[in-house]
Amino acid sequence: MHLAAFDEDIDPTEKFREFLQTKGMRLTPEREAVVTAVYATHDHFDAEQWVANLSQRGRKDGASRSTIYRTLSLLVEAGLLRRVARANDREVYEHDYGYPQHDHLICSKCGDMIEFANDVISETLEKVANAHGFRMSGHRLEVEGVCAKCLRPPQRSHRRLDMI
Amino acid sequence: MHLAAFDEDIDPTEKFREFLQTKGMRLTPEREAVVTAVYATHDHFDAEQWVANLSQRGRKDGASRSTIYRTLSLLVEAGLLRRVARANDREVYEHDYGYPQHDHLICSKCGDMIEFANDVISETLEKVANAHGFRMSGHRLEVEGVCAKCLRPPQRSHRRLDMI
DNA sequence: GTCCATGCAAACTGTTTGCATTCTT
DNA sequence: AAGAATGCAAACAGTTTGCATGGAC
Numbered sequence: 001m002h003l004a005a006f007d008e009d010i011d012p013t014e015k016f017r018e019f020l021q022t023k024g025m026r027l028t029p030e031r032e033a034v035v036t037a038v039y040a041t042h043d044h045f046d047a048e049q050w051v052a053n054l055s056q057r058g059r060k061d062g063a064s065r066s067t068i069y070r071t072l073s074l075l076v077e078a079g080l081l082r083r084v085a086r087a088n089d090r091e092v093y094e095h096d097y098g099y100p101q102h103d104h105l106i107c108s109k110c111g112d113m114i115e116f117a118n119d120v121i122s123e124t125l126e127k128v129a130n131a132h133g134f135r136m137s138g139h140r141l142e143v144e145g146v147c148a149k150c151l152r153p154p155q156r157s158h159r160r161l162d163m164i
Numbered sequence: 165m166h167l168a169a170f171d172e173d174i175d176p177t178e179k180f181r182e183f184l185q186t187k188g189m190r191l192t193p194e195r196e197a198v199v200t201a202v203y204a205t206h207d208h209f210d211a212e213q214w215v216a217n218l219s220q221r222g223r224k225d226g227a228s229r230s231t232i233y234r235t236l237s238l239l240v241e242a243g244l245l246r247r248v249a250r251a252n253d254r255e256v257y258e259h260d261y262g263y264p265q266h267d268h269l270i271c272s273k274c275g276d277m278i279e280f281a282n283d284v285i286s287e288t289l290e291k292v293a294n295a296h297g298f299r300m301s302g303h304r305l306e307v308e309g310v311c312a313k314c315l316r317p318p319q320r321s322h323r324r325l326d327m328i
Numbered sequence: 329g330t331c332c333a334t335g336c337a338a339a340c341t342g343t344t345t346g347c348a349t350t351c352t353t
Numbered sequence: 354a355a356g357a358a359t360g361c362a363a364a365c366a367g368t369t370t371g372c373a374t375g376g377a378c
Contacts, residue, residue, distance in 0.1 A: 026377075028333065048367075055335095064335045069368060086250075089343090089367065105298045116292050124284045125307055132278055133312030134269045141305045143289055148297030190352075192358065212342075219360095228360045233343060253342065253368090 012039045012080050012097055019078035030063035034071040038081070039095065044113050046090040047072055085142045087111055107147035114147065176203045176244050176261055183242035194227035198235040202245070203259065208277050210254040211236055249306045251275055271311035278311065 013035050017027040037050055047069055054062040063071065072093065075081040082096035085104060092113070102117040121141070129136040177199050181191040201214055211233055218226040227235065236257065239245040246260035249268060256277070266281040285305070293300040 024332085026332070028376095030334070046367095066336080066369080067334060070333090091367085105293060105296060105300070107298075108301070114296055114298065116296065118288060118292055120288045121285060124282060124288075128280050128282055129269060129307065129309060132269060132280065133315065134271075134278065134307075134309050135315060136269075136307055136309040137272070138309070139305065139307045141303065143293065143298075143300055143303045145293060145298050145300040145302070151297065151299060188357085190357070192351090194359070210342095230344080230361080231359060234358090255342085 012095075015097065016075065016078055016080060019080075020074070025074075029060045030067045031071050031074070033057070033061055033063050034068055035075065035080070038072075038075070038093075042095055042099070044084065044092050044094050046087070046092055048090060082138075084140065085113070087113075103141040103143070105143045105145065105147065107150055108144055109146050109150035112147050112149070176259075179261065180239065180242055180244060183244075184238070189238075193224045194231045195235050195238070197221070197225055197227050198232055199239065199244070202236075202239070202257075206259055206263070208248065208256050208258050210251070210256055212254060246302075248304065249277070251277075267305040267307070269307045269309065269311065271314055272308055273310050273314035276311050276313070 013027070013032060016031070016035050020027055020031075033054060034050065037054060038045065050068050051065045054068060055064055056062065072081065076083060076093075076096075080095070080097045081093045083091050084094050085092045085106060087106070088111075100117055101122060102115045103121065105114040105116065106112075107114075125136060125139060177191070177196060180195070180199050184191050184195075197218060198214065201218060202209065214232050215229045218232060219228055220226065236245065240247060240257075240260075244259070244261045245257045247255050248258050249256045249270060251270070252275075264281055265286060266279045267285065269278040269280065270276075271278075289300060289303055292298075
């Protein structure tokens with residue numbers, strides 16, 4: 001258990017390096033730029049957001065569009081990121097390392113994503129999966145509706161749909 | 165309550181016609197071809213499936229790609245169809261009229277979608293939404309994993325990923 | 329020298345849209 | 354004649370890929 005606990009504590013970049021090693025790949029400066037950027041804040045994001053940001057930084061500090069996409073997929077494989085939902089036709093990512101499993105209420109007005117964790121749901125899913133002889137590896141639950149902020153109508157909402 | 169009960173019983177085409185009327189639109193032969201095709205069996209499907217099928221039928225019996233896409237969106241608006249998931253980058257639809265709310269186990273090997281209904285989940289979601297002052301209008305729950313059939317390995321699976 | 333990784337531009341895919349034409353009323 | 358609907362082809366957006374170049378060991 002000590003090892004497991006420790007394993008949970010090493011930082012994402014290190015975890016990524018380990019993952020890459022097992023596949024005979026290297027943690028290049030570009031890849032590192034992506035992990036660092038993405039893990040700088042615990043926010044939902046999509047690929048293009050980081051393309052806009054990272055692709056104009058100088059070399060060794062940023063990465064090109066293709067590298068970003070390729071790296072995000074690797075990070076998902078590595079268990080560091082999770083594809084949670086889709087907003088505006090874009091895949092939305094979030095941290096999947098050191099954070100408890102949770103789902104999202106997605107406001108169809110402002111696009112805000114509200115996280116919530118609920119054990120009943122995961123337990124129920126386990127049961128349902130078992131009952132069907134299905135080996136569950138994960139799930140994606142998007143609850144659509146309108147958030148509290150947007151329900152108070154007069155004041156216009158400050159967030160726009162395309163801001164995720 | 166009588167009206168409601170009756171309303172549940174009229175056939176999808178009629179329901180669609182009513183919906184269109186409220187928007188000043190007509191139930192054209194093309195639109196009818198789409199509803200009929202789509203409601204012929206209670207199966208999951210994607211747009212391209214029907215494009216392949218309907219776009220080569222003679223006029224008045226089929227419809228073009230654009231009309232199909234446009235009609236599917238109308239059917240969703242009308243509450244006749246639901247976008248349930250995404251498989252192979254395609255939006256997957258299913259009937260949303262006369263069928264109880266349910267969710268899906270999606271096999272990542274063969275692509276099979278197993279429906280299941282579970283009250284606990286919907287009740288829990290209600291509670292969670294309320295707790296956040298969120299007005300829920302629906303949800304999308306995709307459970308990923310491997311189905312029972314694909315877990316028995318030796319016999320190769322008969323369904324392919326790209327068959328939905 | 330070999331293998332991995334990058335960036336660019338082109339390709340791909342599902343879906344949407346502009347537009348000229350046709351149908352309905 | 355006005356409005357709505359169609360089909361075609363082009364546009365679109367996000368993502369993926371082929372390929373020539375560059376870097377690490």
